[in-house]
Amino acid sequence: MKRQVTSLAVRRLLIALITLVIVSFAVFFATALLPGDTATILLGQSATPEAIEGLRKAMHLNDPAIVRFLRWMAGLIQGDFGTSYANNVSVANLIRGRLANTMKLAGLTASIAVPLALTLGITAAMWRGTLYDRIVTVATIGIISVPEFMIATLAVLLFAVYLRWLPALSFTNEVKSFYDLMRTYAMPVVTLTIGVSAQMIRMTRAAVVETLNTPYVEMALLKGASRPRLVLRHALPNALGPIVNSVALSLSYLLGGVIIVETIFNYPGVAKLMVDAVSTRDLPLIQTCAMIFCLGYLTLITAADIIAVLSNPRLR
Amino acid sequence: MTKSTSPGRLGVRFGYRFNLIGLSALAIILLWGGVAVFAPHIIPHSVGEIVDTDYFGPMSRDLWFGSDYLGRDIFSRILMGARYTLGISLAAVSIACFSGVALGMTAAVAGGWLDSILSRFLDALNSIPSKLFSLVVVAAIGSSIPALIATLSVIYTPGAYRFARALAVNVNTMDFMVVARIRGEGLPYLIASEILPNILGPVLADLGLRFVFIVLLLSGLSFLGLGVQPPYADWGALVRENIGGLPFGAPAVIFPSLAIASLTICVNLLIDNLPRKIRDRSAE
Numbered sequence: 027m028k029r030q031v032t033s034l035a036v037r038r039l040l041i042a043l044i045t046l047v048i049v050s051f052a053v054f055f056a057t058a059l060l061p062g063d064t065a066t067i068l069l070g071q072s073a074t075p076e077a078i079e080g081l082r083k084a085m086h087l088n089d090p091a092i093v094r095f096l097r098w099m100a101g102l103i104q105g106d107f108g109t110s111y112a113n114n115v116s117v118a119n120l121i122r123g124r125l126a127n128t129m130k131l132a133g134l135t136a137s138i139a140v141p142l143a144l145t146l147g148i149t150a151a152m153w154r155g156t157l158y159d160r161i162v163t164v165a166t167i168g169i170i171s172v173p174e175f176m177i178a179t180l181a182v183l184l185f186a187v188y189l190r191w192l193p194a195l196s197f198t199n200e201v202k203s204f205y206d207l208m209r210t211y212a213m214p215v216v217t218l219t220i221g222v223s224a225q226m227i228r229m230t231r232a233a234v235v236e237t238l239n240t241p242y243v244e245m246a247l248l249k250g251a252s253r254p255r256l257v258l259r260h261a262l263p264n265a266l267g268p269i270v271n272s273v274a275l276s277l278s279y280l281l282g283g284v285i286i287v288e289t290i291f292n293y294p295g296v297a298k299l300m301v302d303a304v305s306t307r308d309l310p311l312i313q314t315c316a317m318i319f320c321l322g323y324l325t326l327i328t329a330a331d332i333i334a335v336l337s338n339p340r341l342r
Numbered sequence: 343m344t345k346s347t348s349p350g351r352l353g354v355r356f357g358y359r360f361n362l363i364g365l366s367a368l369a370i371i372l373l374w375g376g377v378a379v380f381a382p383h384i385i386p387h388s389v390g391e392i393v394d395t396d397y398f399g400p401m402s403r404d405l406w407f408g409s410d411y412l413g414r415d416i417f418s419r420i421l422m423g424a425r426y427t428l429g430i431s432l433a434a435v436s437i438a439c440f441s442g443v444a445l446g447m448t449a450a451v452a453g454g455w456l457d458s459i460l461s462r463f464l465d466a467l468n469s470i471p472s473k474l475f476s477l478v479v480v481a482a483i484g485s486s487i488p489a490l491i492a493t494l495s496v497i498y499t500p501g502a503y504r505f506a507r508a509l510a511v512n513v514n515t516m517d518f519m520v521v522a523r524i525r526g527e528g529l530p531y532l533i534a535s536e537i538l539p540n541i542l543g544p545v546l547a548d549l550g551l552r553f554v555f556i557v558l559l560l561s562g563l564s565f566l567g568l569g570v571q572p573p574y575a576d577w578g579a580l581v582r583e584n585i586g587g588l589p590f591g592a593p594a595v596i597f598p599s600l601a602i603a604s605l606t607i608c609v610n611l612l613i614d615n616l617p618r619k620i621r622d623r624s625a626e
């Protein structure tokens with residue numbers, strides 16, 4: 027039975043790998059669609075045809091697209107991400123510090139959102155049908171239905187404009203003390219936490235409710251177990267797999283959120299870098315950022331899949 | 343959202359029971375639809391006209407929702423913005439669902455290698471985060487309105503495909519499909535006359551959900567400045583334009599956001615409160 031699990035997990039990993047190749051293919055060719063010749067764009071309209079031809083040759087632009095794709099892939103694997111068009115700095119250098127910033131933001135958010143969402147989700151399921159449950163459900167539906175930037179604007183309105191606890195829309199690099207750190211990160215983290223938690227609460231609640239509907243839980247109810255005992259002792263161990271799965275899935279929503287939040291709060295992370303790269307059409311930078319995000323997303327999705335397999339006792 | 347159902351008169355006629363929340367959500371959606379169609383005739387001020395001497399003005403009797411960063415009437419701009427937000431999203435969701443559902447049904451009925459290739463490819467596309475995908479495509483083909491519609495519909499086709507295929511595979515195993523095949527019916531007939539009527543309800547509910555996703559993505563893109571470009575402005579772009587008013591709590595930032603929220607929440611509520619008969623037919 028053990029071999030079956032390993033082979034399923036390996037299968038998942040393989041699928042993720044194939045998907046990554048297809049994704050990189052899509053990213054490369056989407057950016058290759060760009061109208062206009064890259065060499066002309068780089069050198070400007072006034073460049074001589076000879077100069078353009080020279081640059082085309084230097085950048086291997088005359089090669090067929092598939093050759094350029096393979097060369098780009100080979101570079102990626104070796105850690106060579108190319109050079110930014112906009113300022114001639116190597117993409118790896120541009121991204122390094124930014125990636126750490128984004129990971130910091132994501133890590134902080136996850137460490138707050140996961141415990142918060144699990145508590146709310148499980149308790150909502152525990153007291154299903156009560157006023158508390160209804161409030162949590164309606165609030166999460168509301169949050170999921172609005173764009174992330176609206177959560178961010180409302181957070182700014184509440185905490186910076188009316189309560190005046192935090193600075194609005196500013197990110198300072200002068201972080202001297204722990205207090206400064208808290209103030210700088212508070213707003214982006216609060217915004218992201220609200221968005222991610224809403225997803226997670228919904229899924230956690232659904233997972234626990236589903237387990238609560240099974241006959242063995244009804245049996246426990248009939249023998250006289252209390253509500254908390256019913257949920258924590260009887261239902262939760264079986265709902266654990268789906269819950270961890272939902273946590274991994276919800277964390278992938280961080281990606282969408284991080285793009286908006288970094289922009290609105292002017293946070294120096296990879297997502298902001300990418301949005302700026304899109305406005306300047308800096309292709310190597312866009313490609314690399316896109317690949318980083320896809321890699322993160324696929325890792326989370328695959329982790330969710332594998333956890334779902336591992337948590338199923340019938341497969342273990 | 344299970345409120346006690348009160349049978350609307352309209353509902354009885356169609357043989358379905360609508361409840362109050364669903365009906366009010368539908369009313370608000372239709373209201374926005376009407377606004378989008380008739381916007382040029384009902385706006386109190388021209389969208390480009392500067393009507394206030396002050397920028398980020400407060401709400402007043404003349405300017406219901408205050409003025410924007412140039413002193414233009416934000417109420418009129420929201421009404422006109424409805425055209426872009428609803429129009430682009432509706433166009434994109436129609437294209438995405440039409441192609442996704444058509445491909446999904448074809449894959450389910452045809453099966454074999456066509457099914458495997460389509461499924462693998464579209465699933466891979468589905469695993470690119472939508473916001474990221476849109477950023478890459480916008481970088482490539484720009485953000486004119488047709489380009490936006492194309493981008494959004496490409497992004498949401500794989501999801502529609504997956505949903506429709508899963509439903510169609512179930513229907514495909516039914517006896518009446520076997521009978522139809524034995525009768526010698528061709529693929530177009532099987533899809534249009536045997537599969538489609540049996541999955542229509544859930545597919546329409548899915549279309550509504552996808553519409554919400556598209557509205558959110560479009561607003562997000564416009565908010566980043568990569569969506570609808572000036573001089574046109576959808577609701578996301580209106581928030582972006584007036585984000586400078588946020589520190590003063592200007593109504594110009596708040597009302598466009600509320601417009602988006604009212605639309606998306608109402609669509610979600612409508613779908614949640616659809617009669618079970620429409621929503622769940624053959625969905626299990």
